[in-house]
Amino acid sequence: MGLRLGASEEKVGELLQAYPRDSYQLSTKFTPQMAAGDSDHEVADMLAGSSKRLKTDYIDLYWIHNPADVEKWTPQLIPLVQSGKIKQIGLSNHNLAQIKRVNEILGTAGIQVSAVQNHFSLLYRSSEAAGIIKYCQDHNMTFFAYMVLEQGILTGRYSVDQPLPAGSARAAAYNQVLPQIGALVDALTEIGAAQQASATEVATAYALAKGTTPIIGVTKAKYIPSEAKAMALTLSPAEIDRLEALAQAANVDTKGSWEAPMI
Incomplete structure (x- = not known):
């Protein structure tokens, strides 16, 4: 049985009651497809529901x-920022043209976008190719x-010999490309070994080296030292070039079905 809509926000809200509000930051979202489409205040209404939960x-x-x-939707954000x-x-x-347009609309009120969150990895670098990461850097926006x-x-x-668990959505999306990425994963492992790091830590360090802030799903405290290790890794330009060449040679498309092309 799936979670009731809003249940995760309610749980987070309950857990955070033990802490001062200024000791943490809260992030949540407005999803256009969840709006009824018949009000001039739908962003405010959805925000109010999230804030209550x-x-x-x-x-x-x-x-x-x-x-x-x-x-x-963009103009509806302005009074919500102005009211605090x-x-x-x-x-x-969002693609680059859409990001620029949002900034134009917000700019009429002296507001700008603070962050962009897009799919980015060694195997999917469209936000870099489209100039989105550079635009974020130039405009003091964090790229997550x-x-x-x-x-x-x-x-x-995972490998050809050890694929993702059969029957899972991940297996359906990725097991077929495992033969193509073997050389890339081997390189991640080899580069990591030289610094007593894992392939995971090198892949994360690569995203950091490209000027992004990786979103990491840390589900257990034991994973935190690994993320700290990734932050401490230094990849040389030659290592980055090698990884990118192997990723390009793998020739796989990992764009999600929910994503529009960035280029």
């Missing part, structure tokens, strides 16, 4: 989860990279 008066970073209608209900605005799965490890296939745990 999270037991807070404001959201530190509020995401527009996809670019369904930039012209419609939102501190910063983020965009997820998700799927940095491509659902685990860049960790070294």
Whole structure:
């Protein structure tokens, strides 16, 4: 049975009641496809629901989860920032033209996008090719990279001989490309071994080296030292070139079905 809509926000809100509000930051999202489409205040309404469930008066970073209608939803963000209900605005799965347009609309009120969240990994670098990462750097916007490890296939745990568990969505999406990425995973493992690091840590360090902030799903405290290790790794330009060449040679497309092309 799936979680009831909003249940995760309620749980987070309950857990955070033990801590001062200024000791943490909250991020949640507006999903255009969940809006009814018949109100001029749908962003405000959805934000109010999230804030109530999270037991807070404001959201530190509020995401527009996809670019369904930039012209419609963006203006609704302005009064929410001006009233303090939102501190910063983020965009997820937007291309460069859409990001620029949102900034233009917000700019009429002296506001700009603070963060972008797109798929980025060694195997999927479209946000870099499209100039999105550079645009973020030039405009003081944080680029959050998700799927940095491509659902685990860049960790070294999986191979042709040890595929992802049969019957899973990950297996359906990735097992077929495991033969093509073998050389890349071997290189990640080899480069990591020279610094007593894992393939996972090198793949994460690569995303950091490209100017992104990886979104890491740390489900257990024991994984935290690994992320600290990734942050401490230094990849040489030659190592980065080698990894990118092997990724290109693998010739796999890991774009999610929910993603629009960035280029």
